[in-house]
Amino acid sequence: MTTPTTAEACRSSSASTAVQIDGFRGPLIGPDHADYDIARAVWNAAIDRRPRLIARCIAAADVAAAVRFARDHDLEIAVRGGGHNVAGTAVCDDGIVIDLSAMRAVRVDPAQRSAWVQGGALWGDVDRETQAHGLATTGGIVSHTGVAGLTLGGGVGWLMRKHGLTVDNLLAADVVTADGERLRASADEHPDLFWALQGGGGNFGVVSAFEFRLHRVGPTVLAGPLLWDASDAAEVLRFYRDFVRDAPDELGTVVRFGTAPPLAAIPEHLHWRPVLMVGLCYSGPIERGEQLLGPLRACRTPLLDLVGPAPYAGFQSALDSTVVHGWNYYWKSTHLPALRDDLVDTLVEHAFSGSSPRSYAAMFHLKGAVSRVAEGATAFGNRQASHAITLDAVWRPGEDFGDRDTAWARRFFAALGRYREGVYVNFLGGDEDPGRVREAYGDAVYERLVDVKTRYDPDNVFHHNQNIRPRVLADRS
Known part of the structure; x- marks a missing residue:
């Protein structure tokens, strides 16, 4: 079976029916597709989940379209960047995987010492482009780690003691929110969301692109x-x-x-x-x-x-x-x-x-x-x-x-x-006590993250992650 060029999705895990996803241009992969097992695999082979649909995005508009489709059809959402997370949260059972792995472009502005990086890029992609100019930013210790996951959690790496964590070098992010809206978050635009993205994980939206500050490093x-x-x-x-x-x-x-x-x-x-x-x-x-x-x-x-x-x-x-x-x-x-x-x-x-x-x-x-x-x-x-x-x-x-x-x-x-x-x-792994998420932030930061979550994702649409529950849901638990 060839990769669909029109928007086709699977309504169940055993049979597929063509449906339209308005505005989606990338390929969609269901359980009967020849590439399904490859597409659902992540770095950690201990994770074995079977999504209903894998929506492989090629642009931010695809991400927004996939989020809206999932909300309209009451589907669980998992978000895949590099797929390197040990907990395996990039894939879910019987839901939709919003897959950014085809979005790996990196654009460097050497004069401004900055880089624009798509959400499916790996750190090897970033290092290759930035080092061509003698520049870099903190980016882990393994080149096949995904940019998105590492950044949103904080970003430790060889350069952090000199240049800070990856999030300390984040200048802006293009985000698709839980209602499918596209925002730019920075210190000047949606600053509360930008703050939360600097270590709060994938709780607040899908980041389709990042902008990073670069430093003279090496080569x-x-x-x-x-x-x-x-x-x-x-x-x-x-x-x-x-x-x-x-x-x-x-x-x-x-x-x-x-x-x-x-x-x-x-x-x-x-x-x-x-x-x-x-x-x-x-x-x-x-x-x-x-x-x-x-x-x-x-x-x-x-x-x-x-x-x-x-x-x-x-x-x-x-x-x-x-x-x-x-x-x-x-x-x-x-x-x-x-x-x-x-x-x-x-x-x-x-x-x-x-x-x-x-x-x-x-x-x-x-x-x-x-x-x-x-x-x-x-x-x-x-x-x-x-x-x-x-x-x-x-x-x-x-x-x-x-x-x-x-x-x-x-x-x-x-x-x-x-x-x-x-x-x-x-x-953090996939079987952690929920209290460990609070432990990662401390009480004051965690409570502030809950407030941002409540504002941008009150229904906890993005919960396949180390989850921070919105205020109303958290109060009920």
Whole structure:
């Protein structure tokens, strides 16, 4: 069956009937379409949902038309940007998926140091276009992450300590609201909505395009991982704690606990060996970075030192093959304080006890520019936390690690309970206690988000997300 060129939708999960969606020009994919299983798949293969219709938009007008159609036909709505969210909220059962994956255009204005980015773009798309001008903005650590999801949740990445979170660099957003209206949100237009989009997730509308502030970055940075044997983890973490405490904002670090992945750059004899890996990205002058990193590179004699000058865009994709589309993922996460000794001991005790060789924990160093933005200035919460950690159970389809490593992630999370300082909303999974959404923001920011939700989506049309319920519905629950 060929892709429809007219607006065709499916009324049930087993049979399709041609209907018109006024103003929709993109292809529509139903259960009897040859591409249906591909189109409904998301990054996390543990998510297996069957929408009634996938509306693949090619422009903002399609997004508005799809929202109106869904409202008129009382259909559940899920919104897909890059489809990378671990909770799988980009797809729903028996509803409509508003799919922006064909909308990946990026337009850079080097004179204004800004970029206009469509809502289906991936960070690799953005980095490729911006780095052609020696520019970038904070954009995660994996190039196949979607721009929309990462941005709307806040946006942590290698550059955040120097240039702020992704939302700190958001200048404006083109939004389709729950009634199908198209708005532009910025500091001057619908400022309440713009504030909510800066970390409040997909609760307030479908963002068809973003405008970002860009910064001079690279194109060459000093970057790469250092690997130590897991037996050295506690001592290295204590050194790392003191090292990053006074590190300049130009240095971004991510600590990974797990096995050495079988990457071409890693010698084969180290593949699958339990290691502590510290990923580094220094965006300042290379010579200064070499001096700065010297003490860390000398700590406990690493098994492998791959730190060196590298293209920023290339480094952004270096971990892509370790978080593959089509594997199964289960996450637990929390923010953490500075790494005092008892916390280090807890991390090391649990981090290497997963069963799957692909399971890992990743800890992001925050502070810097992240913590210098006042709480409540954006919807991103818990800005004073030192670290964000995600405990990632990973197994391939057909492997029997799922139950064991899901239990490992839960035990590890429970062990971190007394250290918890909020959570990054993009790291929340699909089976979280609803109270964790409030935990991601803090009470004051959460209540303000409820007010914005009540104004722009009083019926909670957009609830396939880490949901913030509007005031009337929240009061009834």
